[in-house]
Amino acid sequence: MKFTTLTVTAIWAAGAAFAGVVEPGDVVFTEDGAVEASLTGKPGNAERGAEVYGSKKLGNCVACHQITSQDVAFPGNVGPVLDGAADRWSEAELRGILTNSKMTFEGTIMPAYYKVDGFVRPGKAYTGKAADDTFAPLLNPEQIEDVVAFLMTLKEE
Amino acid sequence: MKFKAMATVAALVLAAPMGAMADPDDDTLVLNDETTMVTKTAAPAHLEGALDTIMSGWHFRSDETQVMQADDFDNPGMVFVENALAAWETADGSEGKSCASCHGAVETMAGVKATYPKWNEDAGKVYTLQNQVNACRTERMGAKAWGYDKQPAIEMEALLSSYSRGMPVNVAIDGPARATWEKGKELYYTRTGQLEMSCANCHEDNYGNMIRADHLSQGQINGFPTYRLKNAKLNGVQSRFKGCVRDTRAETYSPGSEEFIALELYVMSRGNGLSVEGPSVRN
8 A cells, every 4th residue: 555556746756856955845745644755856864864863953853752772861752662663664654754744643743844834923943032034944855864864774673 | 544654653652661651650748747738639620531630740850859849948939938928018119008008917818829810800801810919019009010920020929829838729710711711722722833832732642751851741830930940940830831832943922911811821720629839849
């Protein structure tokens, strides 16, 4: 099911990737919330992705997730343990979860990392002030691809 | 497909080792060796479907922090209560009156904190305790209003609260206060900011879980004002709301705003039945 329902739009997205970076508004999701095409048109770097994953200033994924092999002080447990994530999800699905997790998990608390509109009272980072023209997605396309590459290394089987 | 994904996640959550959880504890808070506080109890009827048991934030703190609140001599918040006791008896404003001139001893205020925020008929709106104190100051004393959640205001709130400790929170949510309460409820469930999180996402869906190093409580406000070890001062409810909204990468509301008054009424009503604890100690 997962791989047979490749839709026309997904094929279009794969083609668009040649043009380079996909803007947040142009990301194409499959009906299951996956994103087939790399947001940069290129594969990510797993090592850099691990940094984005753990950095409080960047992904801050550790606020909610734990990975057994990672030695991080105080990982949170609001989200599931990510050991073996790559056994459970394809690369496209992981990219979808990162881009906008709500397309995969309806109503989830996990933030959308590559989205710029549809927010209620968006702020200027953590200042409490209104967003201004510096407003950007939580992660840039390279960082998303790096984290996807990192998550793809989380295999147990 | 969505179903399959959700089922995988559900199975994972169940399989998570219990050691990773940090549930609220079952300790009992006895104040000054005399008053047994209600820190866990059945949720009020209006929370049906949301929460079965309501719990004070006290249960989510370390043993060391918990004991500080059990004895007035160890509670750093009590210093500010002392300050306010002096203010209670000090005349201020054009009328030459103090709080004591009209109300007598502060003991007469026992039980008041437990019922605020509350509808004020003259003003035609819901008043927080600070709004009421300021109304007394401006209308009866001819004194200037204190800034919202500013030092004198928060100290006075702590004094008044300290005389209601052990009494059950009991704010009215029907009658003329209803519309404000509904508005507060809407704010509580609205997902704000770039992180798109509501109060409920953290304090209803995830209390007991860890968000990084923070042990999420139900975000109850029966313990306010709160002395926080983190900033070594008394903290007002609405300033706390502001911090939590800011943490969703949202544009916040201000302490004293209509929105936060409504939110305070709603959140206080979620604690109907818990003992008033303020000034409490938190980290």
